[in-house]
Amino acid sequence: MNILDYAVKTAKKAGTFILKEQKKSLKVTKKGIRDLVTNADKASEKLIIKEILSAYPDHGIIAEESHSAKDLAKIAQAPYIWIIDPIDGTTNFANGMDQYAVSIGIFKTKSSKSSKNFEYLEGELIAGVVYAPALKQLYTAQKGKGAYLNSKRIKVSKTKKVIDAVYATGFPYKNKQTNMPYFAAILEKCRGVRRWGAASLDLCSVARGHFDAHWELGLQAWDIAAGALIVKEAGGQVTDINGNQLDLFGQDLFASNSNIHKETVQIFKTL
């Protein structure tokens, strides 16, 4: 079984588990003033990590609920790093909505070095899976091999101008207001803006052409690792908010169908 197939098998196992858990009474606790975590997030993450390490004991793992920044130097020595969000869209999940997913991105390491934001890893994303069990949507991508939804090839939209484009965005739990100038500027210039509450699925929606673009500030590597590769493999472009190379730990991201990338970045740069 290749590494993507194994990631898919693992994401499906976790997805089936969280779908069942959502129907039970969830134990919801707060990580921050607005940021929730449920017993299902923690159990899903444990299940995923156990599956990965049983097949790939020498691989590194960065996972939302158990990650600690000080582990990164050690993790960077591993040949591959699995970047995991056990439930992306926890607020939706806890409120009984369907818009949530298991997100697993696989990063092949070259070496690690320091960036201004954080310790970042040199290497590349080689595979990504986003599985939304309640929506019955399985998005997959492998570097150089295209992006798929439920095994059917997907492509980004062909929209050419910002005025004709539908954007998605999100707001971090902390510092929500930082996105307001971007939100106001894009809303003014485009056809519409949506906010669904699961960044991984926002990115997959760009990949399948439902959204023309997605931007967000205050994201974490586990929100975007899988989705960023899925967008690229669907023919899209993924950078930071200024149009520069994406830093998985840089916290901001702009993904588009490519055609509207430059025009949008110019709007962002005026802010």
Ligand code: IPD
């Ligand atoms: C959140 C979602 C949301 C985004 C937040 C993330 P979580 O992840 O992806 O769309 O706006 O910034 O933190 O907490 O549901 O895994």
Ligand code: CA
């Ligand atoms: Ca997330």
Ligand code: CA
């Ligand atoms: Ca999460």
